[in-house]
Amino acid sequence: MALPAKLRIDGVSMSFATPGGMFRALDDVTLSVAPGQFVSLIGPSGCGKSTIFNIVAGLQEPSRGRVMIDGVDATGTIGRVGYMLQKDLLLPWRTLIDNIILGMEIQGVSLRDARAKALPLLRRYGLDGFEHAYPNTLSGGMRQRAALLRTLLFDTDVILLDEPFGALDAQTKADMQEWLMALWSDFQKTVVFVTHDVEEAIFLSDEIHVMGTRPGRLLESIPIPLLRPRERSVTLSPEFVAIKKRCLKLLTAAAPKLEEAA
Amino acid sequence: MAIQDAPRSTQLSGMAMAQAKRVAGKSARRLPVQKDWPSVAIIATQVLILVGAIGGWELAARAGWLDAFFWSQPSAIWKTLIVYFTEGDAWTDIGFTFRSTILGFIIGTTAGSLLGLSFWWSRNYAAVMQPYIICFESMPKLALAPLVILVFGLGVTSKVVIAVALTIVVSTLTTYAGVKALDPDGEKLFYSLGASRWQVFRKLVVPFCVPWIISVLRVNIGLALTGAIVGEFISSQHGLGRTIFYAGSTYEIALVWVAVFVLSTLAVIMYAVVSWLENVLRKGTRQ
Numbered sequence: 001m002a003l004p005a006k007l008r009i010d011g012v013s014m015s016f017a018t019p020g021g022m023f024r025a026l027d028d029v030t031l032s033v034a035p036g037q038f039v040s041l042i043g044p045s046g047c048g049k050s051t052i053f054n055i056v057a058g059l060q061e062p063s064r065g066r067v068m069i070d071g072v073d074a075t076g077t078i079g080r081v082g083y084m085l086q087k088d089l090l091l092p093w094r095t096l097i098d099n100i101i102l103g104m105e106i107q108g109v110s111l112r113d114a115r116a117k118a119l120p121l122l123r124r125y126g127l128d129g130f131e132h133a134y135p136n137t138l139s140g141g142m143r144q145r146a147a148l149l150r151t152l153l154f155d156t157d158v159i160l161l162d163e164p165f166g167a168l169d170a171q172t173k174a175d176m177q178e179w180l181m182a183l184w185s186d187f188q189k190t191v192v193f194v195t196h197d198v199e200e201a202i203f204l205s206d207e208i209h210v211m212g213t214r215p216g217r218l219l220e221s222i223p224i225p226l227l228r229p230r231e232r233s234v235t236l237s238p239e240f241v242a243i244k245k246r247c248l249k250l251l252t253a254a255a256p257k258l259e260e261a262a
Numbered sequence: 263m264a265i266q267d268a269p270r271s272t273q274l275s276g277m278a279m280a281q282a283k284r285v286a287g288k289s290a291r292r293l294p295v296q297k298d299w300p301s302v303a304i305i306a307t308q309v310l311i312l313v314g315a316i317g318g319w320e321l322a323a324r325a326g327w328l329d330a331f332f333w334s335q336p337s338a339i340w341k342t343l344i345v346y347f348t349e350g351d352a353w354t355d356i357g358f359t360f361r362s363t364i365l366g367f368i369i370g371t372t373a374g375s376l377l378g379l380s381f382w383w384s385r386n387y388a389a390v391m392q393p394y395i396i397c398f399e400s401m402p403k404l405a406l407a408p409l410v411i412l413v414f415g416l417g418v419t420s421k422v423v424i425a426v427a428l429t430i431v432v433s434t435l436t437t438y439a440g441v442k443a444l445d446p447d448g449e450k451l452f453y454s455l456g457a458s459r460w461q462v463f464r465k466l467v468v469p470f471c472v473p474w475i476i477s478v479l480r481v482n483i484g485l486a487l488t489g490a491i492v493g494e495f496i497s498s499q500h501g502l503g504r505t506i507f508y509a510g511s512t513y514e515i516a517l518v519w520v521a522v523f524v525l526s527t528l529a530v531i532m533y534a535v536v537s538w539l540e541n542v543l544r545k546g547t548r549q
Contacts, residue, residue: 057454079456089451093469103455106465154455 004071005032006190007056007158012065014051024215025051031209031218033190040193040201040208044251048216049194053160057083069158082159086166088147090135096146097122097131103154118153125149125183141172145179152183158190166196174232177204181229198247199235210250219250334515342516351500356528358500359490362418363532366425367486374433375475382441382467395434403427404492411497425489429482433475440474441467476543483536487529
């Protein structure tokens with residue numbers, strides 16, 4: 001953590017006025033992500049993970065606090081980070097390549113340049129031969145790959161991934177994790193990853209931030225000291241299992257509060 | 263577990279067997295199967311029915327079973343048709359009706375689609391406009407036709423206006439339904455990529471709504487034709503509708519049939535062209 005933070009979420013709170021009084025979605029969340037780091041947010045539903053993402057992406061204004069990117073206040077400004085939502089949101093009327101260049105197109109890059117930049121990446125990252133296919137002809141895994149490439153090609157240093165593999169079957173999910181790791185080490189991006197899957201979070205991350213609900217807040221940050229590149233078998237190592245136990249304990253400790261409140 | 267289960271399962275299968283026997287005891291029913299005729303047989307039957315109907319009509323009129331003054335007869339209709347096309351105003355009438363229909367269709371559909379799309383820009387504006395649109399939708403627009411004729415005159419303009427009034431509402435409401443069906447996450451994606459409102463509109467809202475816009479084309483061509491014909495009924499110098507009305511009031515029943523026949527042919531041709539257009543557009547937008 002000696003490096004200056006690439007992304008810093010600084011005392012961010014979010015509350016909404018509801019008929020039943022103020023609802024606090026996020027309470028004073030502060031966290032830093034170093035350049036090139038891969039961090040995960042895990043927590044039960046309603047802990048405000050998606051709200052954090054919306055705030056970092058500038059789609060919602062926080063009630064309090066700031067979002068700093070490269071030490072500059074970026075609160076409430078859009079287009080600073082790549083944001084991949086749970087759904088792939090590929091546009092059905094565009095071919096795969098034209099979907100992937102959407103970010104560049106919006107930024108004003110000419111279609112020809114954008115396509116020229118995207119084509120080698122498509123070929124390299126498992127979508128070779130599908131450049132001109134339409135999304136509805138592709139499998140779930142391929143659509144997700146395309147959505148990820150679209151996020152990566154939108155040239156920002158920080159990318160936010162909101163449960164990108166949540167809807168995939170176990171085998172495809174494992175393939176996609178390896179694929180994501182390859183991409184991450186090639187592109188040197190700073191990644192913030194949201195997932196419900198503790199094992200996935202540990203396998204992929206440098207650090208995990210465990211969140212609790214009511215109000216949504218940061219419970220604990222757990223660094224993952226496992227060496228890279230990681231083999232699939234690392235999930236069976238004692239270190240891995242110990243971290244997993246700790247995370248699950250934190251999550252189950254957070255869960256009963258939900259029942260009390262409900 | 264398995265041992266405990268064994269007697270139950272034999273019992274069950276025993277019951278199933280008893281039931282099977284009972285079913286066999288009743289007359290067994292088979293899945294109904296329909297055999298398809300070859301398409302030649304279908305077409306032959308269709309032609310036969312048509313020929314039979316026309317022949318029967320002619321025969322009934324000649325034998326005096328049917329009053330030829332009110333119902334006319336195929337041979338007289340055929341003669342009138344030839345006269346209408348060689349000496350009469352057939353082409354003028356067709357051109358007049360066709361022009362007002364097409365103009366009404368194009369203007370109504372375009373304006374309606376643009377109006378529907380415009381509701382995306384502001385929720386407040388959409389909320390303000392909502393009751394007026396609904397009022398205009400539920401109003402029987404043809405009831406206003408005499409007024410339209412008074413204001414816009416006997417020419418093409420008044421017919422186009424009626425056709426527009428009928429088509430614009432359908433297009434507006436359907437396009438607006440498309441706007442409302444837009445996934446908010448799609449907009450979120452665009453904004454996260456730093457898009458402007460105009461970019462979201464052009465690259466997301468419009469292409470997303472195109473299938474909705476296309477889906478009303480066939481309905482609208484029919485409505486535009488209805489509007490044009492009603493306008494001609496009320497008052498007009500030309501047009502198939504005017505010919506039908508005029509022939510009816512002077513008891514030229516054969517001419518009524520001829521004009522109705524020509525009108526139907528025109529309607530079928532326009533419908534076929536629009537259907538083809540719809541398919542082409544649909545393929546172009548991959549929906």
